[in-house]
Amino acid sequence: MADMSSRERMMAALNCRIPDHIPCAFMIFGALRKRTRDQYEFNEKALEMGLDVFVEIPVRPHNLNRATHDSYDLYGLPVRFAPAVRIKDWKSDAPGGGLIVNREYHLPAGKLSTTVAVTDDWVHGMRVPLFDDYIIPRATKRLVATREDLANLRGILAPPTDADLASFREEARRAKEFAQKHGLLTVGEWGVLFDAANWLCGMEELAMKAIEEPEFVEELLGILGPWNLAREAILLEAGVDLLTRRSWYETVDFLSPVNYRRFVLPWLKKEAGQAHQAGAKLGCITTSCYTPLLDMYLEAGIDALIGLDPVQDRMADFTLTKKKLAGKVCLWGGVNSFVTIEQGKPEDVRKAVQEAVRTLAPGGGFILSPVDNIRENAPHAWENVRVFIETWKELCRG
Numbered sequence: 173m174a175d176m177s178s179r180e181r182m183m184a185a186l187n188c189r190i191p192d193h194i195p196c197a198f199m200i201f202g203a204l205r206k207r208t209r210d211q212y213e214f215n216e217k218a219l220e221m222g223l224d225v226f227v228e229i230p231v232r233p234h235n236l237n238r239a240t241h242d243s244y245d246l247y248g249l250p251v252r253f254a255p256a257v258r259i260k261d262w263k264s265d266a267p268g269g270g271l272i273v274n275r276e277y278h279l280p281a282g283k284l285s286t287t288v289a290v291t292d293d294w295v296h297g298m299r300v301p302l303f304d305d306y307i308i309p310r311a312t313k314r315l316v317a318t319r320e321d322l323a324n325l326r327g328i329l330a331p332p333t334d335a336d337l338a339s340f341r342e343e344a345r346r347a348k349e350f351a352q353k354h355g356l357l358t359v360g361e362w363g364v365l366f367d368a369a370n371w372l373c374g375m376e377e378l379a380m381k382a383i384e385e386p387e388f389v390e391e392l393l394g395i396l397g398p399w400n401l402a403r404e405a406i407l408l409e410a411g412v413d414l415l416t417r418r419s420w421y422e423t424v425d426f427l428s429p430v431n432y433r434r435f436v437l438p439w440l441k442k443e444a445g446q447a448h449q450a451g452a453k454l455g456c457i458t459t460s461c462y463t464p465l466l467d468m469y470l471e472a473g474i475d476a477l478i479g480l481d482p483v484q485d486r487m488a489d490f491t492l493t494k495k496k497l498a499g500k501v502c503l504w505g506g507v508n509s510f511v512t513i514e515q516g517k518p519e520d521v522r523k524a525v526q527e528a529v530r531t532l533a534p535g536g537g538f539i540l541s542p543v544d545n546i547r548e549n550a551p552h553a554w555e556n557v558r559v560f561i562e563t564w565k566e567l568c569r570g
Contacts, residue, residue, distance in 0.1 A: 177355030178224045179413070186414065186453050186475055186502045188537035193568035194529060195224040196561070197357075199457070199478055199504065200545035203553060212350055219354065221561060224539070226357040229344045229410055245301040248362050249340060249403050254330045256280055261299045263290075272312065275300040282324045286315040302328075303364070303371045316372040322391050325372070329399050332406065344410035360407030360452070363417035365439050368396050370421045382431045389435055397439045401446060408450035415447045416455045416478065423461040429468070437468050444473040455504070459543055460485035466496045476502040480532070481543040482524070483508035490531045502537045507560065509542035514552075518559045525563040540564055 175192040176184065184191035198204075201218065208214040211231040218225040230248060245251040253259070258278040266272045271290040276283055288300050288310045295306060302315075316325055332340070351358045369392055370378055381388050407415060422436050440456075447454040455476030456469070462477070462485075469477060480503055482488050490506075497503065506528025507513070512520055525540070532538045542560065546553060 178219075179351070179355050179357045182224055182226065182357040182539065183413065185537055185539050186455075188499050188502055188535075190536035194533050194538060194540055194564070196222075196540040196564045197224040197226060197504075198546065199541045199543065202545050202547040203549040203557075204546075206549045211347075215350070215354070215356065222565065223561070224357075226359045226414070227347050227351040229347050229358055229360050229407065229412055230340055231343055231347055232361075246303045246362070246364060246368075248360075249332050249406060250336050251302055252330045252332055252336065253277070253328055254279075257328055263298050266312075273298055273300055277324070277328055279324055279327045281327065282320065284315050284321055284324045284328065285313065286311060287313040303368055305371070307371055308375055311374060314372070314374045314377060316392065317377065319388065319391075322388070322395065325392075326395050329395070331399075331402055337406065340406065341410070348411065357414060358410075358412045360404070360410065360412035360415045362457075363400055363404045363415060363443060365393060365396055365400055365417075366422040366426070366436055367418045367420055368400075369393065370426070375421070375426060379426050382427060382435065386431070386434065393435055393439060397442070400439075401442060404443060404446060405450075408447060408452055411450075412452055414453045414455055414476070415443075416457060417443060419456040419458040420479075422456075423458055424464050425461045429464045432465055433468060437472060440468075440472040440474065444475075447475075448473070455502075457544075459505075461487065463487060463489055463493065466493060469497065470500060474501060476504055476539075478504040479543050480505035480528075481508050482506075482527075483511045484543075490528075494532055494534075498535055498537065502539065503532050504539040505541050505543040506532050506538075507540070507542050509544060509546045513542050513546055513556045513560060514548040516556065518556060521556045521559045522563045525560055526567065529564075529567050 181191040181195045182197065185195050204217060205214055208217055211228060215225045215227060232247065256279060260276045262274050264272045264274060266289060273288045273290055276285045286300055288307060289312055291310060316322065348358060404415060444454045453475035455478045456474050457478045459479035459481045477497065480488065480490065482490065493503065507524045512524050528540060546557060
């Protein structure tokens with residue numbers, strides 16, 4: 173099956189050309205991570221399964237303890253704070269029972285504070301990270317809610333330290349050597365914009381502010397946008413093939429198309445331009461409610477739409493998506509992971525792979541993957557992974 177190297181095959185798809193066969197690269201594969209000690213063993217095991225894999229830069233930590241790892245507030249480069257910022261964490265009792273974790277950021281001119289109700293599945297111990305999905309449903313006080321909060325937020329974020337950069341560059345050097353040895357794609361992770369805004373403000377609150385206080389949202393993104401571009405520039409300096417950007421919350425679940433154009437599109441254009449100037453591709457990870465945004469993806473100039481899922485996005489129109497983006501944007505995904513692979517029957521998996529390939533593969537520009545993540549490390553899920561891969565290989569052989 174292998175006439176091209178995996179990198180050549182993936183790059184052909186990202187360039188919307190027809191490769192030697194359809195590439196299959198799992199966008200996230202937590203179950204395999206649980207069986208491996210580090211990123212390099214993970215990649216080697218995935219290669220043994222016949223998959224196309226990519227080398228993440230920075231290399232994703234395995235078995236990370238989020239309760240004690242203070243800099244892991246966002247996957248990728250460490251999140252750092254200005255030298256003048258002082259952080260205070262403490263716990264307190266919630267009214268009526270339960271535990272509250274509190275965090276304050278103290279600056280010379282003011283402070284920001286947030287509180288989170290601790291649940292059984294809270295993974296951060298007695299600290300509240302700046303950025304994380306866990307915060308959104310558990311926060312009892314949002315970190316950023318007022319114009320005064322925006323002014324204080326502006327004084328918090330800082331670029332990575334010299335030590336961070338030295339560590340990253342050495343890590344990137346090693347990762348690129350591994351990728352070159354095995355003929356693999358390199359991927360810089362992650363860019364972030366509106367997802368981070370949701371972590372800071374809350375989903376409902378930010379959705380309302382986009383309607384009632386649009387200037388607030390513009391000011392917030394005016395803080396996050398340059399910070400994100402600077403972090404992405406560091407990843408691009410490492411010479412990655414593809415830069416990936418979190419866009420899970422940049423959909424019409426949270427923003428109207430009009431507000432997407434106002435708030436997100438200008439920054440997305442800048443990110444695509446910066447990536448292309450560095451000789452890299454830009455991919456957006458979004459798994460539902462993106463169909464009304466297809467024309468704006470084309471306008472922005474992104475290279476890949478990662479996360480096409482026919483189950484969690486019940487309004488997904490793969491035929492329309494393929495028609496609109498064909499030859500211009502690579503489509504990555506096609507099969508649901510949580511319902512179809514982790515819980516479905518083998519025949520469900522086989523049918524889903526066949527349908528994804530039938531609809532999305534013609535003409536090239538397609539990478540097959542479960543969406544988003546196969547987490548379940550159980551015999552049933554692994555058997556369905558085997559069926560998924562077996563069906564893909566059968567279709568590639570024709």
